[in-house]
Amino acid sequence: MTASELDLAIRGGRLVTSSGTFEADLGISNGTIVQIGRVGAAAETMDANGLLILPGGVDTHCHLDQVEPGMGYGAESFASGGRSALAGGTTSAISFIAQFPGAPLKDIVAESHKRGQRSRIDYSFHQIITDASDEAIAAIPEIVASGVRSLKVFLTYEDAHVTDREFLRVLAAARREGAMVAVHCENYDAIGWLTEALIADGKVAPKYHAWSRPKVVEREATYRAIAFSELVDQPIQVFHVSCAEVAEEIERAQRRGLKVWGETCPQYLVLTENDMDRPGFEGAKYMCSPSPREPGDADGLWEMIRRGVIDVVSSDHSAFNTTGNPGKDMNGRDAPFRDIPNGVPGVGSRMPIVFSEGVSKGRISLEQFVQITATNPARLYGLAPRKGDIAIGADADIVFWDAERTVTITNDRLQHAVDYTPYEGLKVKGWPVATLLRGQLAMRDGEILLGEGAGEFLARAPYEMAQPTGRLAHGFDASRVRP
Ligand code: DUC
Ligand code: ZN
Ligand code: ZN
Numbered sequence: 001m002t003a004s005e006l007d008l009a010i011r012g013g014r015l016v017t018s019s020g021t022f023e024a025d026l027g028i029s030n031g032t033i034v035q036i037g038r039v040g041a042a043a044e045t046m047d048a049n050g051l052l053i054l055p056g057g058v059d060t061h062c063h064l065d066q067v068e069p070g071m072g073y074g075a076e077s078f079a080s081g082g083r084s085a086l087a088g089g090t091t092s093a094i095s096f097i098a099q100f101p102g103a104p105l106k107d108i109v110a111e112s113h114k115r116g117q118r119s120r121i122d123y124s125f126h127q128i129i130t131d132a133s134d135e136a137i138a139a140i141p142e143i144v145a146s147g148v149r150s151l152k153v154f155l156t157y158e159d160a161h162v163t164d165r166e167f168l169r170v171l172a173a174a175r176r177e178g179a180m181v182a183v184h185c186e187n188y189d190a191i192g193w194l195t196e197a198l199i200a201d202g203k204v205a206p207k208y209h210a211w212s213r214p215k216v217v218e219r220e221a222t223y224r225a226i227a228f229s230e231l232v233d234q235p236i237q238v239f240h241v242s243c244a245e246v247a248e249e250i251e252r253a254q255r256r257g258l259k260v261w262g263e264t265c266p267q268y269l270v271l272t273e274n275d276m277d278r279p280g281f282e283g284a285k286y287m288c289s290p291s292p293r294e295p296g297d298a299d300g301l302w303e304m305i306r307r308g309v310i311d312v313v314s315s316d317h318s319a320f321n322t323t324g325n326p327g328k329d330m331n332g333r334d335a336p337f338r339d340i341p342n343g344v345p346g347v348g349s350r351m352p353i354v355f356s357e358g359v360s361k362g363r364i365s366l367e368q369f370v371q372i373t374a375t376n377p378a379r380l381y382g383l384a385p386r387k388g389d390i391a392i393g394a395d396a397d398i399v400f401w402d403a404e405r406t407v408t409i410t411n412d413r414l415q416h417a418v419d420y421t422p423y424e425g426l427k428v429k430g431w432p433v434a435t436l437l438r439g440q441l442a443m444r445d446g447e448i449l450l451g452e453g454a455g456e457f458l459a460r461a462p463y464e465m466a467q468p469t470g471r472l473a474h475g476f477d478a479s480r481v482r483p
Pocket of ligand 3: 063
């Protein structure tokens, strides 16, 4: 190799970027894209043979190696989750650092970083705040300055939800430090009240999970999160929007110029509440929160995606085996829906499902696919311009994609650690053939070629999307006066 040679040239592909699709070669040096179009001599050449060349997927909502209070760690490690990500064309993910009683935040932060070192893909973290105590609020500046530039709050879940006052304190802390806030929007008390009534009435099967948290419960919490975002003047992303009725709240906020964004997930695009009514314990495999909705609701979500109201599709990969502890049946196969852990795996199936349901079925363009699975999540969470698009100077995270290949999803293809996929038997058109992480061949024909520890921690610097608008009622910035 001569000094002027590229490390790698990718020739004969159709490049899909966030803004266009065109035939061009790619030149890569030191893990970075350095040439697009006419590309010089290279030490190595990969022939794309007319396949699509896409930016590696960016999954900004992925529970990998997350410490779960009282439950140890979820089934999916950074190593196994990274394997699945690469198999499915995803090269970066943001996981979570938990908070729970009795463990100082700095210890959980350190433990999470230690676990991240096994990652096969590039990664970062959202810091979950479940108890906005003075100590937790005081710890936030250092955590954010270390590159964990987003906080997450839950408005439901017994051990995780914050009160309105706590939520405001977290928003204020994020505003002071220049961090994004992600919100799980469902009303804790409404769900608790409905759940008690359902169980008292003998309605305990998995399908009643959907009855315990109808759309309005999500819509109310979404409106409240938006109102508080406006009050504090703090940008937020509403996680896992399950239906158009919830997205309408986000659209209204966006029309008013608020910095409010919405995410949905494949489970809301292809699963329905009927899946939880499968015989025996099968329904438990499809339980996640918010609940999958009724047949037809996905059409409304696609419309919201097309309009740009929802501009990110993440996996919310949340890994519970069907059996074991932790696992879906940890409280017994007859456990009421309330006692069955929520969450479905999906980091490996996200890109193929969104491509198939979106591009192959004519609902969105190739460029929109790139935007919602890579560019927009990278921008929203401060990973751009390094991640999320094919551009000079960006990391050479590349997927060779066969738009014509039809595959029937089976659990083994996804290569995650979880013992099932809710998408077993789903036929998809469009499949990743090879994945590159920073110019290194990471997956080819389903074979994972990068070992544990190949991934890098992505420390996120201050960025515009997480900055406040400057619009405050009466011009009074309470976040500066009272933490
Ligand atoms: N819902 C969440 O909020 N997190 C993980 C899994 C789920 O279903
Ligand atoms: Zn959530
Ligand atoms: Zn989640």
